[in-house]
Amino acid sequence: MDKLQKVKKELSKLGLSGTVKADEFRKSIRLTGHVDSWDRKVAAGFAAANRGYKGVLNDITVEGIGEEKIYRFDPGDRVLEGRYFDAVIIGGGIIGCATARELARYNISIALLEKEEDLAMQTSSRNDGMIHPGFAAHPGTKKAHYNVLGNRMYTQWAEELGFELKRPGSLVLFPSKLEKYVIPLMKRRARQNGVDGDYRYISRKKVFEMEPNVTEDQQGAFFLPSAGIISPYKATIAMAENAVQNGAEVFLNCFVESFEMREGRIAAVRTGRGTVKCGAVINCAGNFADVIAGLADDRFFSLHGRKGTECILDRNTGLTQHSILSMPRLIQKNSKTKGGGVVPCIEGNILLGPTAEEQPWREDYSTDRNSFTELLQKLDLNKKLSGSSVITYFSGIRPASWEEDFIIEPSQRVENLVHGAAIQSPGVASAPAIAVDLAKMTVEILSKDKSVGERTDFEPVRKAAYHQIDSxxxxxxxxxxxxxxxxxxxxxxxxxxxxxxxxxxxxxxxxxxxxxxxxxxxxxxxxxxxxxxxxxxxxxxxxxxxxxxxxxxxxxxxxxxxxxxx
Structure with a gap:
């Protein structure tokens, strides 16, 4: 049975064969049709995933769910009109800002375009700031590859850019004694992914020694010492400021409207602040990366929003816990999330979450009672925590592909387009490593038309004009x-x-x-x-x-x- 027939068979099992159509589109699989609920669209998307196609285009429409209205603000100027940049980065999240910093190492001109009024306003600030050790990602995936490399790079990046990094380590708590028997499998996965540090099993007694306030329900843990924490928005801004320090330019309130295409290349980017000519375009548009790809007629994937809600507790709660704590279901099939946990923050707060909920919107950051109730259950992992310590809660949206892996590659259809897309968790941990490769791909494209060398005057140390006084x-x-x-x-x-x-x-x-x-x-x-x-x-x-x-x-x-x- 060929792969298209396999997709159709899976859709039939879901009772969708009469309403959903599957066709091969270029090298991807495309789903069309109309269903009566979002859950059925999600089920169809996953049924078509991982069947040997380059990507999944899930264009099924859903009853009662129309097109999302995207907010944009144009300042009214034309500051970009007629200008040229060798590299134009679309998206001012952590991937876009890290890539700008890496490209600033070369003798090229760089523009970073962000549709919001500031950087890191969406997914890059709406997460737990955890630098995952690289254990959770499936071996052989881009997530596993970039996670471990990015985790490793953060030590140097934090030192150079002046943002705080701590490595409290992660304790994956076991809810029963039976979980101890999966330790060999956990060690094997850590080895396969190249996870750093002395990861190991820790007894129930030792866990209490490390974390006196941990739940009485724990029956030992798997300890991953390379797990770290940062402030994701401070890190993102630090990366951008260092890029600007080295000559890059940042344009805010800059909504990308379309591309001017010429002979299989993007000749210019039309924005609300003018049309800018370009040598190469790097798509780091987060939840809109598939939309940007579509503007260049290179839409071989589609994204779906996975909302995660998180809770922040008072700063003094950080005194009750050192390590990152989680108690996931270790034996589970087809899970799309690591389950969240109790995470100490750089500033001293403790964060609960995130949850995971598939949703149709790219910018719906609303919260609800059910998610909040789910988060409060995580308080039980630390006996000293209580609901009275909650100071706020918020939501973020992970831009997930149906294949559940990063898309880091030059376009196969557009000569001067590079994709840094579908960057969901562990995107923050992976950012430095992803940026290095996106920069290399961009330089390779630019080098076909001009000489591109590394700058001798690149300054990797950020010279901050401000900092928060801590003592x-x-x-x-x-x-x-x-x-x-x-x-x-x-x-x-x-x-x-x-x-x-x-x-x-x-x-x-x-x-x-x-x-x-x-x-x-x-x-x-x-x-x-x-x-x-x-x-x-x-x-x-x-x-x-x-x-x-x-x-x-x-x-x-x-x-x-x-x-x-x-």
Whole structure:
């Protein structure tokens, strides 16, 4: 039976043979038709996956689910009109920013286009910040390959770029004594994937020694010491700032509308801020990577959103736990998620999650009671945690392909297009390694038309214009230099007026409250900016010379004030 017949047989088993049609499209499999529920579309997509095709195009329509309206804001200028860049990166998440940094090592011009008002506003800030060790990915996949390499690279990247990295390790807790018998299989997978560190079985007693507050239900654990944590949004911004420091340019509020195609190449990128000519295009568009591929007539895959909701607890909860804790079902078939856990954060908070729910929307970050209830069940892994410690919860959307693997490759149809797509978990952990390969692919394309060499003046060390002061001693020193470092604006996170002003004078445009929060966490505490928001807005207004009524929470669609009262 050929692979097309296998797909049709699987669709028949699902009762979809009369409503869903499967056809070969180029080297992929395409599904069309109409079904009465999203779950049936999802089932059809997975039925067609991993059958030997290059990708799955799931174009089935669903009753009651129309096309999603995507928010865009155009500043009204034409700043890109007529300009040329050797490399145009679409997407300002962690993959796009890491790639910009890697490309900045070469003597080429670089533009990074982001449709939002700041970087890292979608998937790259809506995750747990865990640097996975590389154990969970299936051996032989791109996920496994890039995860381990990226994990390894983070030590140097954190040092050079000045963001904090910790390696508390991960304890995969066993809910029963029977799980101990899968240890040989777990070690085998870790070896196959090349996981670093002395990964090993740890007895119930030893787990209690490492984590005194861990659940009484645990029966030992598998310990992976290379697991790490970062602030994903701070890391993303650090990568972009280093790229800018080395000559790259970042354009925000820059919605990509279409491509000008010429003889099998992208000649120019049409955006809301003008049309820019290009030598190569790197597709790092996250949840919209399949849309961008389609603009170039190279849509050989489609993405589906997997929403994950996460909970953040108070900063003092971090004192109750050192390692990353999880208790997944180790014997499970066809799972599309690692199950989430209890993750210590760089700043001292503890994070619960994420959950995993297939959904039809690319930008629906709403939360619901069921997801929150599911998250609260994870509190049981740490006996010291309680629901009263929750300060907020949020959702993110993983851009998953139906094949459940990364797409890292030059286009086979468009000469100067490179795809960095379907980057779901462990995307953050994999980012540095993915960026290296995307940069190499881009340089290879550009080298066909011009000489591309490595720059001798590339500066890998980020020269930050700002940083968050973390100790009393440092603050004393800074106050002597400038008293405004002692004027505390955000009490929850202990952020001063001058720290906020330093951010506003940084290398990337910062105009919103959330953009400041992503850099130094002003407003990220338990009060959610209840005390500091007015003062931060006054500082923004004074520093940038804009009226208070023009300041937003997270871009043009989120004004804080409706108008003046006096």
């Amino acid at each position: 009393v001693e440092e603050r004393r020193e800074m106050v002597v230099k400038n008293p405004l470092y002692g004027n505390i604006i955000c009490r929850c996170e202990t952020i001063s007026e001058q720290e906020i002003r330093d951010v506003l004078r940084g290398p990337l445009p910062v105009t919103s409250l959330d953009a400041i929060k992503r850099r130094i966490r002003a407003g990220a505490g338990r009060c959610h900016g209840g005390f500091c928001t007015p003062r931060i807005m006054e500082i923004i207004s004074d520093e940038l010379g804009i009226p208070m009524v023009e300041i937003t929470r997270k871009g043009d669609s989120s004004p804080v004030l409706s108008g003046e009262t006096k």
